[in-house]
Amino acid sequence: xxxxxxxxxxxxxxVALGYASLLSGVWYLxxxxxxxxxxxxxxxxxxxxxxxxxxxxxxxxxYIYPLLGDGLPKLxxxxxxxxxxxxxxxxxxxxxxxxxxxxxxxxxxSSIREAARTRLRREQTQKAQ
Amino acid sequence: MASSxxxxxxxxxxxxxxxxxxxxxxxxxxxxxxxxxxxxAQNAANLAVVNRHYRVNGLTNTATIIQDVxxxxxxxxxxxxxxxFALGYIQAENRLFQMEVFALTGLGNVxxxxxxxxxxxxxxxxxxxxxxxxxxxxxxxxxxxxxxxTDNLTATxxxxxxxxxxxxxxxxxxxxxxxxxxxxxxxxxxxxxxxDSFAVQELETTLEFxxxxxxFALLYHMLGNQTYTLIPTFSPFQSYYYAGYNGPPNxxxxxxxxxxxxxxxxxAYMAHRVAEEWDPLSLSMLNYFLNPATHSNEWVVSGNRTTxxxxxxxxxxxxxxxLPAIWFQVQLVDPTYDVYGVVLPGAPVxxxxxNRYISxxxxxxxxxxxxxxFWDQAVKGGEYLWDGVWHPITQYHINGLTVxxxxxxxxxxxxxxxxxxxxxxxxxxxxxxxALLNIMKAESWQEFRAALEIWKAPYQNFAFEDNTTIADxxxxxxxxxxxxxxxxxxxxxxxxxxxxxxxxxxIPYNMVPQVVNPPQGFIVSSNQRQxxxxxxxxxxxxxTPSPGFRALMxxxxxxxxxxxxxxxxxxxxxxxxxxxxAALTLPYIIRDLSNNTNPLVMKALSQLESWNYEMNTNSTAxxxxxxxxxxLYNDTFIPYLYAKGVLPTYEDVINPxxxxxxxxxxxxxxxxxxxxxxxIMTGNPSxxxxxxxxxxxxxxxxxxxxxxxxxxxxxxxxxxxxxxxxFPSLLxxxxxxxxxLPRGGDYNTPNDxxxxxxxxxxxxGGQSWTMIVSASNISDxxxxxxxxxxxxxxxxxxxxxxxxxxxxxxxxxxxxxxxxLFPRALVDDTVTLTPK
Numbered sequence: 001x002x003x004x005x006x007x008x009x010x011x012x013x014x015v016a017l018g019y020a021s022l023l024s025g026v027w028y029l030x031x032x033x034x035x036x037x038x039x040x041x042x043x044x045x046x047x048x049x050x051x052x053x054x055x056x057x058x059x060x061x062x063y064i065y066p067l068l069g070d071g072l073p074k075l076x077x078x079x080x081x082x083x084x085x086x087x088x089x090x091x092x093x094x095x096x097x098x099x100x101x102x103x104x105x106x107x108x109x110s111s112i113r114e115a116a117r118t119r120l121r122r123e124q125t126q127k128a129q
Numbered sequence: 130m131a132s133s134x135x136x137x138x139x140x141x142x143x144x145x146x147x148x149x150x151x152x153x154x155x156x157x158x159x160x161x162x163x164x165x166x167x168x169x170a171q172n173a174a175n176l177a178v179v180n181r182h183y184r185v186n187g188l189t190n191t192a193t194i195i196q197d198v199x200x201x202x203x204x205x206x207x208x209x210x211x212x213x214f215a216l217g218y219i220q221a222e223n224r225l226f227q228m229e230v231f232a233l234t235g236l237g238n239v240x241x242x243x244x245x246x247x248x249x250x251x252x253x254x255x256x257x258x259x260x261x262x263x264x265x266x267x268x269x270x271x272x273x274x275x276x277x278x279t280d281n282l283t284a285t286x287x288x289x290x291x292x293x294x295x296x297x298x299x300x301x302x303x304x305x306x307x308x309x310x311x312x313x314x315x316x317x318x319x320x321x322x323x324x325d326s327f328a329v330q331e332l333e334t335t336l337e338f339x340x341x342x343x344x345f346a347l348l349y350h351m352l353g354n355q356t357y358t359l360i361p362t363f364s365p366f367q368s369y370y371y372a373g374y375n376g377p378p379n380x381x382x383x384x385x386x387x388x389x390x391x392x393x394x395x396x397a398y399m400a401h402r403v404a405e406e407w408d409p410l411s412l413s414m415l416n417y418f419l420n421p422a423t424h425s426n427e428w429v430v431s432g433n434r435t436t437x438x439x440x441x442x443x444x445x446x447x448x449x450x451x452l453p454a455i456w457f458q459v460q461l462v463d464p465t466y467d468v469y470g471v472v473l474p475g476a477p478v479x480x481x482x483x484n485r486y487i488s489x490x491x492x493x494x495x496x497x498x499x500x501x502x503f504w505d506q507a508v509k510g511g512e513y514l515w516d517g518v519w520h521p522i523t524q525y526h527i528n529g530l531t532v533x534x535x536x537x538x539x540x541x542x543x544x545x546x547x548x549x550x551x552x553x554x555x556x557x558x559x560x561x562x563x564a565l566l567n568i569m570k571a572e573s574w575q576e577f578r579a580a581l582e583i584w585k586a587p588y589q590n591f592a593f594e595d596n597t598t599i600a601d602x603x604x605x606x607x608x609x610x611x612x613x614x615x616x617x618x619x620x621x622x623x624x625x626x627x628x629x630x631x632x633x634x635x636i637p638y639n640m641v642p643q644v645v646n647p648p649q650g651f652i653v654s655s656n657q658r659q660x661x662x663x664x665x666x667x668x669x670x671x672x673t674p675s676p677g678f679r680a681l682m683x684x685x686x687x688x689x690x691x692x693x694x695x696x697x698x699x700x701x702x703x704x705x706x707x708x709x710x711a712a713l714t715l716p717y718i719i720r721d722l723s724n725n726t727n728p729l730v731m732k733a734l735s736q737l738e739s740w741n742y743e744m745n746t747n748s749t750a751x752x753x754x755x756x757x758x759x760x761l762y763n764d765t766f767i768p769y770l771y772a773k774g775v776l777p778t779y780e781d782v783i784n785p786x787x788x789x790x791x792x793x794x795x796x797x798x799x800x801x802x803x804x805x806x807x808x809i810m811t812g813n814p815s816x817x818x819x820x821x822x823x824x825x826x827x828x829x830x831x832x833x834x835x836x837x838x839x840x841x842x843x844x845x846x847x848x849x850x851x852x853x854x855x856f857p858s859l860l861x862x863x864x865x866x867x868x869x870l871p872r873g874g875d876y877n878t879p880n881d882x883x884x885x886x887x888x889x890x891x892x893x894g895g896q897s898w899t900m901i902v903s904a905s906n907i908s909d910x911x912x913x914x915x916x917x918x919x920x921x922x923x924x925x926x927x928x929x930x931x932x933x934x935x936x937x938x939x940x941x942x943x944x945x946x947x948x949x950l951f952p953r954a955l956v957d958d959t960v961t962l963t964p965k
Contacts, residue, residue, distance in 0.1 A: 025305070027164040028154075031147055045139055063165050072173035075923035079162065079169045079309055081864035094163040094170065100146055107143030114136045 006043035007051045010106075013037050014055025015062070018102050022063045030056055030101035031108075038109020045110045049103050056102025060095045162312055169309040175222065176924050178958050183300065184965040187214060187292040193948045194219050194960040199940050200918040200926040203460040205948045209282070210289040212463040213477045215962055217293025217321070220457055223919050223926075224474040225297065226308035227453050227859060228329070229318055231475045235328030236260040237528045242316050243860070253407060255528045257338065258539055258556045263327040269558055270323075279583065283563040287323035290477035294321035308920065310860075329475035330561055333587060338553060339499030341672050343404040344783060344798075345622045346503070350392040350400075351775045355816060360621075360800040362386040362670045363662045365807050366713070367677050369684045370661040371590075371601050371654050372642035378662035385610070385667050390618040390625055396505055399542045399549040400623060404782040407541070424675045425492035426655040426702065426879045426896065427592040428683055429599040432904070434650040436694040439905035440594040443698050444481050444490025445879060445896035450856045452865060452928055454916025456898050460944060461569070468569040469907075469944050471898050471914065478565035481898060483910065485944075486572040487595045488902040494588040494603050494642075495658040495677070497669035500554035502608070504537045506626030508548040516628035537626055550626055557606050559585035574598045574645060582638050590642075590654040596904050601652045602643035603659050606635035610667060621670050636666050651687045655680040655879075676802040678877040682709035695909060698901050703880065703937035706744040706873035710802070711754050714809040715742065718757070718826055721812070725827050729834040733757070744875045746849030749837075755788075755851065755875060755885060756833035757826075762787030762805050764825050764832075769817040788876035789883030793890040797883055802876075848873065852885050855893040856915060856931055858922070865922045868893075870935045880937075899939065911939035 017033035034052045041048070064072060073091055080087035154160030162168045192206040192215040202219050206212035221228065233239040237255030240247040254260065267287070273280040298318050301307045311318055349356045363378060392400070426445035432438045448455055456471035461479065470482015481490045507514040511522050513535035523534045533540045538552040560583055567580035577593055578600075585606040593600040610617040610624070611633040618624045642659035644652060656675035660668055686701055687693070693701075719738055722730055733753050740750035763786065770776040775783055783796070787805065790797030808814050812822045837846040849871040858865035869888035874880035874895075882892030900912035915934035919926040933940060945951050948959075 022166050025164070025166045027160060027166070028151070031150075060165050064170050067170060067173040070173045071176040071923040071925075072170055075169065075173050075176065075309070075921070078865060078922040079313070082313060082862050083158075083162070087864070090163065093159075094165060094168075097150065097160070097163060098165065101150060104143045104146035104150070107139050108147065111136050111140035111143060115133075115140070118133055118136065 003043065003047060006041065007047050010037055010041050010043060010048055010051040011055045011058075013041065014052045014102060014106070015059045018056050018059030018098070019062060022059060022098075027098075028101065030059075030098055031105040034102035034105025035109035035112075036105075038106040038111075039113045042113065045107070045114070048106050048110050052106030053099045053103030056099035057095050059102070060098035064094075158313065158315060161315070162309075167305040169312055171305040172309045172921060173923065174304070175306050175919075175921060180959045180961075182961045182963070183218075184963050185218070185296045185300070186965045187296055188962055188964040190964065192962045194962070195948055195951050196918075196957045196960070197943050197951075197955050198957050199943075200929065200957070201458045201460065201943070202918070203943070203945060203948075203951070204462065206463045208463055209285055209465055212461055212466065213286045213289035214293035214296070216459065216461065216472070216477050217290040218297045218962060219960060220472070220474060221294040221297035221301075221321075224453060224457060225294075225301070225318060225920075226310040227920050228294070228321075228325075228475040230859065231329045231332060231473070232321075232325035235263060235331045236325070242314060249406070251528055252530065255530050256532055256539055256541065257551065257553050258532070258534075259331045260328065260527055261525060261532075262556045262558075263324050263331050266327045266558060266560065267324045270560060270563070279560065279563040279567060282566050283560055284323070286477050286566055287326050287562065290326060291321045291323055326476045326562065329473055331555065333473065333480075333561070338555065339501050339673060340404050340407055340782075341499055342501060342503040342620075342622055343400040345389075345672065346392045346400045347397060347404070347779050347783065348775060349389050349622055350397040351773050351778070354387075355773075356389070357387055358816060359804065360670055360672050360798070361803065364658065364671050364677055364803050366681065366803065367657055369653065369657070369681065370659060371647075371652050372603070372644050372659045374661035374664040376661060376663035379665055382662075382664070382667050385617055386619055386621065386670060388616050388619055389622045390505070392623065395544060395547055396549075396623060399544050399547065400503070401779060401782065403541045403549055424656045424679065424881055426679065426683065427490045427492045427590065427601075428651060428653040428655070428687065429592045429594045429601070430687065430693055430698075431599045431646060431650040432597070434687070434691060434693060435903075435905075436692050437903060437905035439596060439903065440599050441693065441695060441698055441904070442483075442488045442490060442592060442594040442599075442900075442902045443702055444592065444898065444900040445702055446481065446491055446898055447882060447895055448897040449894040450854065450897065450915055451893075452856055452858045452867060452916055452922075452931075453920035454897065454914050454930075456914045456916070457918065458912075458914065462946060466570055467946060469910075469942055470900075476562060478562050479569050480565060481900060482569075483902045483907060483944075484569065484571075485907060487574075487577060487593060488904070488907075488910075489568060489577065489594075490592050490900060492590045492592075492654055493656055493674055494590055494605070495656050495669070495673075495675060497588055497607060499673065500586055500588050500605070502552040502620055503623045504550045504552065504626030505623050506535055506537060506540075506548050506550045507546050508535070508540065508543060509546050513548070514627060535626070548626075549623070552608075552632070554586040554588070554606060554608070557585045559583065559606075561586075574600050578602060578643075585635075590659065592652060592654055594902070594904050598646060599652055600643070600645040601654050603641055603654075604638065605641065607641065607666065607668070608632040609634050609636060617667075620667060621672065640666070649688070651684075653680050653683045653687065655683055657681075671800040671803055673799050676710070676799040676806070676877075678708070678710040678713070678802075678806075679879060679881055682707055682712075682877070683879065685709065695901055695903050695911070699911065699937075699939060701879065702896070702899055702901065703939070706875075706878050706880065707742050708744050708751075708754070708875055708877045709742075710758075710806055710877045712742045714806050715740070715754065717809050717812070721823050721826055722830065725823070725830075727827060727831060730827060730830045733830045733834050743873070744848055744852065744878055745873045746847060746852070746871050748848050749844075749846055751848035751875075752837055752846045752851055753830075753833055755791075755848070756836055757829050758805075759787045759792060760832040761809075761825055761829035762801070764829055765805060765808065765814055765818050766801060788885070791876055791883045791885045793886060853888065853891045854882075854895055854915075854935065855888070855891050856928065857893050859920075867928050867931050870931075872935050872937075899934070900942075901939070907944050910942045910944065912942050913938065913940045
């Protein structure tokens, strides 16, 4: 139950920070948003990674949702063809990249947090000895 | 320890993914393109059909832009400045990428956007002087604006238009809605200036650029005086000249036309090199302007021959197709203007259209060498020789190139002390934008004609109608050639550039081809020669652009239909596939072959005898006619050209086939289509072939039938398998192109363009804007262009008109004087621009 709550919180905060990153126009901030969540929220790394991966995708979908009805899929399809790519993969690729940035950021964040905690513990143990 | 290793492994994995994504961003445009906030996704915002409100710097009052249900923009403003500002804004919203491609092309700089593969384009435009002329045109307009009302109006319009374009660029940059092509190319749009508009207008002028003079010289080098048989000065068929001058050829004009300057090997070498490099075919990478075998239609019928009692004007300029199309359809309304029509993306003037008093349309003129004249001039050590005196060559450094000019124009090629120089009338100062701005508000023929007096190039026929008047005029600076030696050399070829021959002025305005309310009650000006052989000025030959059969068909229709309606005109323009050359010559062919017992010939004749000359998609006889004609053409002329050495020596620039070059990879010479028809009707193939016409015809029919039956063994070789249209995207991306789509017609019909056979060779040109305006009620006007208003391929307005056009359909042209009177049912969306 506790895990589920932590995952939900991670996801929600991840979506909020991810959306804010997209609003800034600097897509790479998705990495930072994932890392921040990874650092500040403590849960099992795998759950955290999955939650942030999903959060990145959700933030992206939320961001472009208003454009979906305006012909975005057709536009992305056409642009994909011009760029020499399969026109169908461009839109999913965008979402996957957002998810990967957020998820990878989360991995780095949680690793930093755990490494810091391990180091702190080691220092405390050394002091105690 | 194990836990620690896991942490570092996860850290490494996360960093690896991040590094990978960053590397993708560094080495590919993918991250830039796919960025949800700034990438191409935001271009979908422009696809939304919603009312929009923009606060912009530069406007003085509110301007309202209504897009009607067909996609046409109706712009309402309270003054000229705001009207052209709004036009610039809305055009940029729909066509910014195309506009910048156009401007860069006209300025000889398109390779900076599209890459080095467009270098030949840039060299072409730069060398012929287009960017220099665009800059000089604007400087002269600006300099005269305080004293010349037309220049003042031009400056106002161009500056306001530029402000509007730039206001949209600023908006799009802020909102990340620049056309996705900019994002794909990593190109930042430049700020629009009036020079860019003149550059776009220059592109229209280059419709007229041609290398006919070089081709004629090469033919003359090989054929001598037989060139005049191959390229006759006057057509033996043409009997209708809209501006008159019927009668025997003017002896002086004929003497000039048959007095060609000797073309020695050096001159032929230079002509060949230049033709190789500059022939429009090799420059047709962008799908605009440079299609060498496109023609246009226009006719106007007086009230006493229409069912309403008022004139009807029909326009059908034939240009290369592209998506987005060359036209953008608007209505412009302010206290000065209330005009409807099509504008070029990048120039704020209605080129073809109507207001509540008049309507007008344009076609290319026949003959007169495309306004491009070539000279053989001596040059040495940075000087050129003229009248026995050496003068310094003027050098221009532009677009990284050095262009050398003599008094006659730019040097195209230099071989030792010999230079080939071109005088291109497109470099003549001509405020075409000002002329069109005045036409747009003209209320009578007098005002219309007066407005065109400053039109110097390109060579165009302007058809006109108002309630009581029909007229046509071909305004331009048509040079008058003189010679100190007496008789000038033929301007259709290369001329001596030593001062002996010179341009002494232009044909006076009251003598350029023109007619008002002719007694026959109609005027047709569909690229046929405007003036008869008796015209006292040299006016070119039959070489380009049209053999005239199309115009003859239109004249014949109007002569035989004493009362016509708008519906009749639609039928004639878009649903009449009569090949008039077939109508003229097929009876002779059938008679000649009547005794031929070859089974294939008999089979062909059985179909041709009952054929109505209509190039319908479901006609097998049409296919037989086309291929018979094409093989007859080849069998008659190609051996001759080989025998004379024209082929293979010049096959890279002279590689003709019939019907304007309708076989793949070939070019057309209108004269030779005229020649072939004449051969068929006279039965005499001499001097081109030693065979009899019967022999040539029999062989051609057998070739045609063998080809058709082998390519379609089921016998279903209807014309729809061989003819139709392609609509390529601007940059030639197949997935953004439309077609091939079958449609009737051929080179000799109003729906004309050269091409045929495999779908890849179907024409990508045709009537680029079909417009019918009834003077009885301008609300009863119709038009369509094959394309769409938006350049965004995901827009419903990208190619929607193509599907109307391909069926020969029309859309109503809603001419609505104010936004408050706009019927709600006709409104798609509204854009409101207010001052910031």
